[in-house]
Amino acid sequence: MEDKINKLIEKIKSHFENDFSGHDWDHIIRVLNNAKYIQSKEGGNLEIVILGALLHDISDHKMNGGILNHGGVIAKEILVELNYSVEIIDQVVALVDNISFKGALVEDKKISLEQQIVQDADRLDAIGAIGIARTFAFGGNKNRPIYQASVEPTLHDTFEDYAVSKSHTINHFYEKLLLLKDRFNTETGKELAKERHQVMEAFLNQFFKEIELK
Ligand code: ADP
Ligand code: NI
Numbered sequence: 001m002e003d004k005i006n007k008l009i010e011k012i013k014s015h016f017e018n019d020f021s022g023h024d025w026d027h028i029i030r031v032l033n034n035a036k037y038i039q040s041k042e043g044g045n046l047e048i049v050i051l052g053a054l055l056h057d058i059s060d061h062k063m064n065g066g067i068l069n070h071g072g073v074i075a076k077e078i079l080v081e082l083n084y085s086v087e088i089i090d091q092v093v094a095l096v097d098n099i100s101f102k103g104a105l106v107e108d109k110k111i112s113l114e115q116q117i118v119q120d121a122d123r124l125d126a127i128g129a130i131g132i133a134r135t136f137a138f139g140g141n142k143n144r145p146i147y148q149a150s151v152e153p154t155l156h157d158t159f160e161d162y163a164v165s166k167s168h169t170i171n172h173f174y175e176k177l178l179l180l181k182d183r184f185n186t187e188t189g190k191e192l193a194k195e196r197h198q199v200m201e202a203f204l205n206q207f208f209k210e211i212e213l214k
Pocket of ligand 2: 056
């Protein structure tokens with residue numbers, strides 16, 4: 001397993017090296033480490049979890065020019081080239097296509113244990129101190145304002161609307177990040193999310209305190 005994983009890493013690493021939107025190689029490695037940790041507590045197929053974590057952002061709509069649900073297609077091409085079995089490829093493709101956040105009012109699908117683990121691992125990296133840093137990096141990378149008091153958050157009810165929304169960065173906390181704590185799948189994920197959620201709440205309280213100083 002190790003050898004093939006190293007070949008995969010060699011193949012995909014450069015894809016993430018010029019990303020400055022918070023979806024860089026370090027994000028992939030943190031998700032991989034989170035996912036391995038959760039798998040060690042919750043079980044599930046380790047190989048699928050590792051492959052899924054490494055490939056989960058391989059063609060995300062936020063960085064590929066807006067094409068939705070394209071990650072699975074690219075993941076499949078890469079795994080076919082590396083001679084993975086159809087059984088493994090099918091599971092990883094489903095994982096890559098299923099785990100992304102689709103909107104505040106879009107219900108998360110029923111997903112396999114491996115998908116739940118990688119989704120939790122990815123969501124952990126979206127919240128807490130790292131989540132705050134990534135979110136402002138994303139906003140800056142997409143030329144969005146930090147905050148505009150006049151623009152209220154929108155709770156999107158379709159993935160299409162969520163994907164094209166271009167609101168200020170503080171809104172992203174209300175449209176996604178603060179909602180995640182109730183949308184973790186595994187007990188391990190839920191537990192790890194608690195402190196990270198509190199860090200975001202404390203950050204936002206302080207942010208508004210400083211803005212509203214009279
Ligand atoms: P998902 O697959 O659930 O979308 P990703 O791993 O692709 O998760 O990362 C999403 C991260 O990108 C968010 O947690 C946030 O840091 C950043 N991001 C995405 N959309 C926005 C946005 N509209 N404003 C600010 N940051 C965003
Ligand atoms: Ni991700």
